[in-house]
Amino acid sequence: MKGTELVLRALRDRGVQYIFGYTGGAIMPVFDEMEKQPGFKFVMPRHEQGATFMAQGLSRASLSTETPQVGVCMATSGPGAMNLVTGVADAHMDSIPIVAITGQVATGVIATDAFQESDVVGVMMPICKQTYMPLTAEEIEKTIHEAFYVATTGRCGPVVIDIPKDIQFAETGKNYAFDPKKFRPKLPGFYYHPTPQRDVVHKAVEMLNRSERPVMFCGHGVIASNAGALLQEFAEKSNIPVAFTLHGLSAMPLDHPLSLGMMGMHGTVEANRAVMNADLILSFGMRFDDRVTGKLNEYAANADVIHVEIDPSELDKNVATTVAINADVYRTLHVMLSDPELIHKPRRRWLKEIDDNRKETAGVEEEIARGVGDGGQLLMKTIVRRLSEITEGRDIIVPDVGQHQMMAARFYNYQTNNSWFASGGAGTMGCSLPMAIGAKLARPDERVWSISGDGGFQMNIQELGTIMEQGTDVKIMILNNGYLGMVRQWQTLFFDGRYAGTPMQSPDFGLIASAYGIPYQKVTELDQVDAAIKSAIEHDGAYILEFICDPSEVILPMIPAGGGFGDMIVSRPKA
């Protein structure tokens, strides 16, 4: 068999339905084979970066469905492959399984600076989970199956397979046989220990039972191991409040009485104070990133830390643990829940203190109710809150990166498990539109909102072409404040209001929408907001809503970068 046939056969055996690909000289043979072997749904992005985020959207959103899928993207050598770099690095930071397949120049000319040659393996190695370059036709299937295994096992991540053009054309020997069912990757160095040790878990339970001021952290690992419902059950059974990382959002309802909302740089007062004053932290599937911890030497100074994490290299990396549990979150929660000694402790003082702190965040509710800033322009907070109420918190939200992202994290009341897909670790502007497309393909029966700023929307605006071509029903919100708002906020707070490189002129988004045949509304008045959201919902198909927002709106609280929780800015400094 020919190399290209094997590529597609392996993808089919792995249950791949969608291929997000952009062709070119070095990957043409694989595309040609796709034409001969129907069965895949092919989606062409308008830029290879779009393909990586569509693949991410598919992987992220399908994770909690009955048929989890791994997003596959394809690109040609050189510039095509280099356009994948940002999305692959982003997937690596956020532990998202995707498989990127790139064409490479023929082996005979590799390392001669051949036309469209880039050292893809060299570039990708430090920013993905694993790279491969098969050098014979026989290696192709084995490589692809191993790549899927590595991408989806343990802490997930992107893998890159770079296939030289002559290998795509190469034929296997006559005796070549490969049985995907019998295939087991030979990876003596692959470390994967999902099952926790019962005695260590029991020790953790004893610590929880003793603790008067515990707080539980819900990280991405809870979503990734589909453990949201278990976490909620555990929180209720043990009576321990839960704070969320950016990626832990939507693992359980955000308005649950034990929920503290998001913690960290833009976290709620109640979450951050709880972390500051806790005597015990029980953390599930997260990595104590600097946006979560702030200044490390002041972080959770009085707390013992129990850290449950599938990746052992995250244990004790940033925060020293008292008990480290290197295991899958779902399995660990399962063992904890079945521990007969686990008690429900009232902890009235602690919960009262937390409720008092909640009141401090409540000031923001007045702002939301007002709905407009001093200049009469719309507030993002209010728009997100209206969306949340109209959709009852049930829709899928795919934010871009910036102020609107933090607003969407804070003010949408997530009710559906795994309904929030953000670029967190990398914070890649432009991710939203393509990621929303992938999410919609994975969950066609649910409503998907892409929420972008005026800046980020223009970073992958070309994917409106994909939406047009595929007829993808993505509801698009542009929260247009005329600025790179998040940077502007830093300039307001820490750079004496010098707005260097942040004011931004945008095109007429209405004309752009009509060029792509997508209905559009511009919203400038508060009393238009609900009706506009409803018309987007009622329309069968993609819809663009542009909201003209107040550039001086800020997202608070905020812990300044490098600051400690004590430095939290809760209310806006008076100008």
Next chain:
Amino acid sequence: MTPKKMKRRGILAFVQNKPGTLNKISSMIRRKMYNVDTLTVCKAKAPGVSRMTITLREDDEAKVTQIIRQLEKFTEVIRAKELDRDQSYWREVAIVKFELEDKEYAKLKKKYQLEILDSQPHDIHIVQIAGPTERIDMFLDDVGVDHFIEIARTGVTAMDK
């Protein structure tokens, strides 16, 4: 980046003998902003497996643990550990070409176990010396910096007691 005063650490890793493994390991160490003191690789007993000995400088135990855990995270790394200096032998080999008068040279020959590779007229010698790093350093001190012509050192290889 790494001032000389810091404690010298030895890391032993058994890795799959595959293209790119060395690259991956050395870039991770670079990313953590270490300057590798020495790095040696040879075949291990098991087929397809290489044995890698890395030395670098770090005082902080937690950071060394981090390096080891990140090494172990690579699928190509089968096992990695820190070598306890008191519980292992660290050795290296040097080939040294130098110019020295007969009397001095005789003294050195007596003090160190040298393998003479070549002795030419005009007092030029090429010798091989093996042993702990400190011993080789001491030998080089004894030869004296003004007398060297060329030095080649292998870097450390090590084994547990």
